[in-house]
Structures are given as C-alpha cells and as structure tokens.
Amino acid sequence: MKTSEFDYDLPESSIAQEPAQQRDASRLMVINRGKPDVEHRFFKDLSEYLNDGDILVINDTKVIPARLNGKKVPGGANIEILLLKPLDERRWEVLVRPGKKVRINDQLVFGDGLFSGIITGHTDSGGRVIEFIFEGNFEDLLQDAGKMPLPPYIKKYTGAPQRYQTIYARQKGSVAAPTAGLHFTEELLEKVQKKGVVLKTVMLHIGLGTFRPVSAEDITMHHMHSEYFEVSADTAHSVNLTREKGGRVVAVGTTTVRCLETAAHEDGRLSATSGWTDLFIYPGYSFKVVDAMITNFHLPRSTLLMMVSAFTGREKILSAYRLAVREKYRFFSFGDVMLIL
Numbered sequence: 001m002k003t004s005e006f007d008y009d010l011p012e013s014s015i016a017q018e019p020a021q022q023r024d025a026s027r028l029m030v031i032n033r034g035k036p037d038v039e040h041r042f043f044k045d046l047s048e049y050l051n052d053g054d055i056l057v058i059n060d061t062k063v064i065p066a067r068l069n070g071k072k073v074p075g076g077a078n079i080e081i082l083l084l085k086p087l088d089e090r091r092w093e094v095l096v097r098p099g100k101k102v103r104i105n106d107q108l109v110f111g112d113g114l115f116s117g118i119i120t121g122h123t124d125s126g127g128r129v130i131e132f133i134f135e136g137n138f139e140d141l142l143q144d145a146g147k148m149p150l151p152p153y154i155k156k157y158t159g160a161p162q163r164y165q166t167i168y169a170r171q172k173g174s175v176a177a178p179t180a181g182l183h184f185t186e187e188l189l190e191k192v193q194k195k196g197v198v199l200k201t202v203m204l205h206i207g208l209g210t211f212r213p214v215s216a217e218d219i220t221m222h223h224m225h226s227e228y229f230e231v232s233a234d235t236a237h238s239v240n241l242t243r244e245k246g247g248r249v250v251a252v253g254t255t256t257v258r259c260l261e262t263a264a265h266e267d268g269r270l271s272a273t274s275g276w277t278d279l280f281i282y283p284g285y286s287f288k289v290v291d292a293m294i295t296n297f298h299l300p301r302s303t304l305l306m307m308v309s310a311f312t313g314r315e316k317i318l319s320a321y322r323l324a325v326r327e328k329y330r331f332f333s334f335g336d337v338m339l340i341l
Contacts, residue, residue, distance in 0.1 A: 055197065058256065060201040062171055082149055090133075110145045200235040202230065236263065
C-alpha cells in the first residue's frame with residue numbers, strides 16, 4: 001500500500017491547541033466495525049459501552065521534561081534538543097534543532113550552566129548521541145532545566161503541564177503522552193470498575209517510533225524505531241483469563257495495542273515480557289488479542305493512522321475522519337477521541 005492512501009484534508013482550525021476544560025468532557029465518536037452508523041457522545045459516557053467481564057488496559061508511562069534549550073560553547077548559538085531514549089547512564093539518543101549547526105565534539109550547556117553535554121555521534125534515524133556531564137541526579141536536573149515536550153502543532157499552550165500527563169502516569173520515560181489516556185478521570189475509572197471491568201496496566205515509553213513520519217511511499221519500506229515496553233505477569237494473566245471467559249480486551253491507545261500485540265502468541269495468549277518493540281501495524285495485520293480500541297484522531301500519513309486503519313478498515317476510518325472534520329471534532333494530542341468496537 002502507498003503512504004498517500006492514508007492522507008486526508010484537515011483544516012488547521014481543527015487541530016486542538018488546548019485540552020477540554022474537563023478531561024472527560026472531550027467528544028467521543030463511537031464506531032462499531034460491524035455496523036454502518038457512527039454515534040456522537042462524550043467521553044464521560046464510555047462506561048455505557050463496556051461490559052462486566054471486559055478488561056481495560058492502559059499505558060502507565062510518564063512523560064519526562066525532555067525538551068532542553070542549550071547554548072553552544074563557544075559561540076552561544078541557541079540549540080534545542082529532544083531526548084529520545086537513554087543509551088546508558090550518561091548517553092542519550094536525541095533530536096537536535098537546528099541540526100546543521102551541531103557537529104561531533106560540539107559542547108552544549110543547559111540550564112545556565114547547570115550541566116552540559118558533548119555530541120559524540122550520529123544515529124541511523126538522523127538524530128545525534130549526546131553524552132551529558134553533570135553532578136548529582138540527572139532526573140532532578142531535568143526537572144529544573146527541561147520542558148514538557150509538546151508536539152510542534154501545539155503552538156501556544158500555556159496551561160498546566162500535568163494536562164499532558166495521564167492521571168495514572170507512573171513510570172518515567174516517555175517523550176510524548178499516550179494521548180488516548182488523557183481523557184480519563186479518577187471518577188470515570190472508578191465507574192468503569194464498579195461495572196465489573198478489570199483495569200490493568202502495561203508500559204511503553206513513547207519515543208521516535210510513535211511519531212516519526214512515514215517518508216517512504218511504499219509503507220512496507222518504513223521501519224519503526226524501537227521503543228521499550230513491559231507487560232507484567234499479572235496483566236498477561238488477567239488478559240488471558242478475560243479472553244477465556246469471553247470478555248473483550250479494550251486497549252487504551254495505540255501504544256497499549258503495540259504492547260499487547262507484541263507480547264501475544266499466535267493463539268492470542270499473552271506472556272509476561274519486556275524489551276524493545278518495533279512492531280509496525282498496517283492494513284493486512286491480523287490482530288491477535290485486541291478486541292476494541294480507544295484512540296485519538298491521528299495525523300495524516302502517520303503510522304498511528306495506519307494502525308487504526310488496520311483495525312477498522314481504511315475506507316471506514318477515513319470516512320469517519322471526514323465526518324469528524326465536518327462535525328467540528330478536535331484533532332490530535334489535545335483533541336477528541338474514538339471508541340472502536
């Protein structure tokens with residue numbers, strides 16, 4: 001298939017620049033893969049579509065302040081870096097902007113001299129490797145010098161940084177939020193569980209793999225950047241038990257889908273596992289374990305749109321996206337959400 005087959009027209013005014021006033025006040029488009037009709041609801045209505053015996057699986061990764069503004073030494077040129085993934089205690093794979101101004105052995109200073117780093121190499125994906133020089137705890141230094149890595153299409157957000165975190169974020173390591181989870185409140189999670197829905201977690205630290213654009217016209221030529229994930233024995237057991245009893249596995253977000261499908265055997269059973277996944281899901285993929293998906297509206301020509309198309313059908317999902325534009329849904333990270341059954 002061609003990347004151009006996953007394109008659609010989106011007016012800039014449809015891109016959400018801030019979250020809904022209340023997390024669960026986002027609009028919810030409900031798509032049933034076996035029916036032609038689409039329902040328009042609000043996320044607070046989610047529990048009406050979940051049943052006793054279903055399992056809701058969430059990604060409890062936490063976004064780190066991964067955007068750093070530095071100065072080149074000597075010269076003082078402003079350089080921005082985005083942390084992608086740690087290679088060891090001091091070395092990170094990063095994106096650099098402007099990349100043309102940064103060469104091997106260049107030194108950058110961050111946080112008005114709080115710590116520094118030396119560019120030591122290039123990566124296959126066009127990034128750099130930086131070795132940080134610091135004293136003390138690097139996480140603490142990041143809290144002081146780093147900023148929340150909002151996507152570039154969010155231009156002027158000045159609200160609370162925690163709105164770009166899920167309420168259940170626990171494990172630090174992501175450079176982008178698992179945005180389908182941003183709509184949950186404590187009250188909604190309690191309501192869902194009181195209905196008899198089991199709640200379990202997986203973890204995938206979102207890096208370049210999730211948001212790297214597809215440049216190849218033939219989608220099969222695109223290679224996903226690997227991301228670290230974990231599926232616990234407890235979650236694997238609960239998913240297997242749910243499936244044995246006839247319940248549905250409902251994945252919150254594309255990152256949760258990748259965790260579950262990576263950990264699944266051909267028969268759909270899960271095993272506890274951790275490591276790096278570069279699973280690329282596009283039309284033609286046979287889902288092993290996921291029965292329903294909660295997901296935001298994704299960028300044109302993105303791997304995320306390709307995954308949702310694999311789950312729902314390309315024509316059906318693109319038709320739903322066109323409808324969402326007409327109905328003034330809000331797109332991307334701070335936008336509205338879909339439930340696909």
